[in-house]
Amino acid sequence: MTTVEHALRALVTEGTRDGSLGPGAKLPTERALVERLSAPRSAVRRALEALERDGLVERHVGRGTFLTDAIASHAESAPSDTSPAEIMQVRLLLEPQVTILAARVATQLDLDRIGQALAAGGSASDFDGFERWDATLHRSIAIAAHNGLLMSMFEVMNTARSLPVWGNLKRRTSTPELRACYHREHTDIVEALRDRDPDGAGAAMRHHLQHVTDTLLGRG
Missing domain, CATH: 1.10.10.10 (Winged helix-like DNA-binding domain superfamily/Winged helix DNA-binding domain)
Structure with missing residues (x-):
């Protein structure tokens, strides 16, 4: 597949x-x-x-x-009882490693598409628009790793993000200022990918996801 x-x-x-x-x-x-x-x-x-x-x-x-x-x-095969805390635990384990691999193997076409998602997210004026491009950006990075098994794991995790409890929590915590901050963090990730800097890309993704975790779970 x-x-x-x-x-x-x-x-x-x-x-x-x-x-x-x-x-x-x-x-x-x-x-x-x-x-x-x-x-x-x-x-x-x-x-x-x-x-x-x-x-x-x-x-x-x-x-x-x-x-x-x-x-x-x-x-029905999608996860239905996964909590936001569990989702973020898995994201923190998986996505930095996916990003490290993407920094090594992404094609220029991959990087162009990632850049397009970044730009569109930065231009989004509302919660729904930003969330749509946020998901596209993270998925584009996963695709750029060119590893089918990792992609399978990513998609199982990503499906859990469609659960109502996740969406409701993100909507409650979202503000224009927070979305702008997330966009700056996304920019750091993309710049490291463009620089072919695996360690920098992984660290930037980990920093971003830790910020998301702290925000969603009230640890900030």
Whole structure:
């Protein structure tokens, strides 16, 4: 399974869990998925073909791609009782190491997509917009590590972020000032990636995630 397919499956699972997607729902266009997943259109098409083979989507020429009834049982495999503290513990263990690897093996195309997500997040004027690009940035870094097993682990962890308890907590703690601070931390991560500095990238990610942890859990 490719990293893009992992990312697409996670996106669908998140939508199913938060109620924005369900059986019969139409997926975003290929062009929108290319932007959302920070992936080439050819890779997005292959990922959609894989979901179609598994019976999770139906594709209709001229109409689009639609989720089937099978998506409901697929979403049930996602974690449902994970606390924000557990999510952040896993993120702190996993994401700095993913970022270290990405600093070593990311292509220029990977770095360009990461940079685009960073810029879009910095321009976001509201909570929802920032959160969308925050997730895209972190996923883009994971994709840039080019390791399918790590991506599988990342997507399981990332699916837990779609739980209502997580979203509600982030919304309650979010302020424009905090989002600006997070953007500066994201910038530090991206600059280290561009410099091909694994240690610096890992440390910047660890610092950022520790700040997120302290904010969400009231330790700041």
